[in-house]
Amino acid sequence: MKLQNKSLKYLSISILVIISIWSPLFYYIIKDEIHDSLDKSLINQKIQVIQQKLSEQGSADMLEIQGNYFIKEIDEQNALAMKDAFKDTAIYPLGSKDAVAMRMLTTAFQEADRYYQLKVYSSTLEEDDLIADIFWAMIWLYIILIISIIAINNIALKKLWRPFYQLLDHFKAFRIDKNESLPDIKTQTTEFLELKKAADVMTAHARTVFNSQKQFTENAAHELQTPLAVLTNKIELILEKEQLDQTTATELSKTIGIIQHLKQLNKSLLLLSKIENKQFVTSEHVDLKQLALEIISNLESFAAYKDIKIELQISGSAIVYMNQTLANIFISNLVKNAIFHNKQGGKVFIELSHQMLIVSNTAVHGMLDMTSLFKRFYKGNGPSKSTGLGLSIVKAICDNYGFTIKYNYEHQLHHFKINFNNSVI
């Protein structure tokens, strides 16, 4: 959810709560105020009526319904018990079905030895009307507030957050392998300036780590590769000397084999760490179909030797934006695996579609161990001389580009399914 919408969500909910608490409160305050003023005028009226009645001789002895008061004679006991009481009531005027809301003051007075009850009333506000009016007023207030907030959000927030979005764009464009620092942003806001400062420190640190790791990888390669080269080449020269006896020559040849294995291990581990450190940064559009065809034609003679049938099924183009070298290693590792870890006379199926690559091959020893299949140095029941890093490299490449790789075993076949997710173009 965008910041703007989020702030709108919180504001609209809290304003709704405030208004719903405020409206009844407001209603009672208004009502109270109206009653106060009505009651005062009723008291005035009462005094006037009583004074008038007392001054008019003999007139108080009759029941009267006149104007807005009502007098009735009552006995002493009741009269003495009576206190001034205000009450909301309703009167049905003659010929009308609708009640009219009234405020009424009930009191008693004494003339000579006779007691009278006096009811003075005055029309008051219709409660329903008041509630409805307040309700609609609040609804309108709410709508207007929300509209204003949206407008303010759109104008003010956008302006306020502009440096932030600028910074965000710079982050997105940031490449750790390029020696460029983040461009400056134009802002006076302390928070954003601090964010920029923190980001600068972080990127500089990340770059240092990246470079030193890259340096280490390269140095490790150098330090190990040169002695390995010396070893290989010296033994090769010794082997060329004619006077070697058969056993010595065979032993030396085996040593070369071991060095070769070491060399491959070293190379694969370096490759793996380079992939995991994301050091293959240059990407291009790679046509996997073309690549698969090349790799298969390169391995054809070996497949023919083992009498392995390769079936290639291509439906649709799969062009992926990735590093060319990695794409090559990715496909060739999968295809080589399928051919090398196969039976004499086995089969390899390669299915390439727009979203998927499936490489399947005849199993030699049944299902592979799913939990450790992609782990480093997993060898299954395969030839002991393999490094056990081929699939780890494939997995690392998949992780690097957001592909998912799945293994399953069906009909005596190993299936490796790679989903390119949304990396295809």
Add this chain to the structure above:
Amino acid sequence: MKILVIEDEPDLLGAIKTSLEKEQFIVQTASDYSAASEKLAIYTYDCILLDIMLPGGSGLDLLASLKHSDKSENVIIISAKDSLDDKINGLELGADDYLTKPFHLAELTARVKAVLRRKQLGGKSSIDAANIALFVEEREVKVDGIPLSLNRKEFDLLYYFLLNKSRLITREALAEHVWGDNIDQADNFDFIYYQIKNLRKKLQSADAALEIQAVYGVGYKLIIP
């Protein structure tokens, strides 16, 4: 043919020198930056093997100065850095080839000869041995002028053998040459035996006057009787 080897590791330098001298090349050596740049300034070489990480400077700087004087096309970089940047930089600076350490001596010989062949290419594009002619660009082989049909791997093997005439090539070097880089399962020597067996048969039936000799448990050797 004069070759300069620039390499700081004395043992490796020695091995390369010995191997190249077996091919009748005149080999000179330099083991640091200043010695190398001095030699490059005075002499002209048919081929230069250049290590990138040198005491006293970078091999790439040497390459840049060679390119400046238009002499960089016969350089083969031999580096332990398998980094793509270096490869690209090196090739952009005009180096002819890039060989990552560790390499087999047979591979080095093959690469050096390929550079020399390209350099002298004065119309002749074939490698001749006895009654065999191998046309590199056309990927064709003729025995006594009659074309011999070879598959891709057989051709690669024969080419490799011809570049390493009378030299022992180990099984490992053959396997690596056939399978290229990033091999994981190159322990499959049976396939190499099989290909060589086929190649031998084809050469024999075409009456080629050369022989691929097996050196038991070690490798093979191409002999011209």
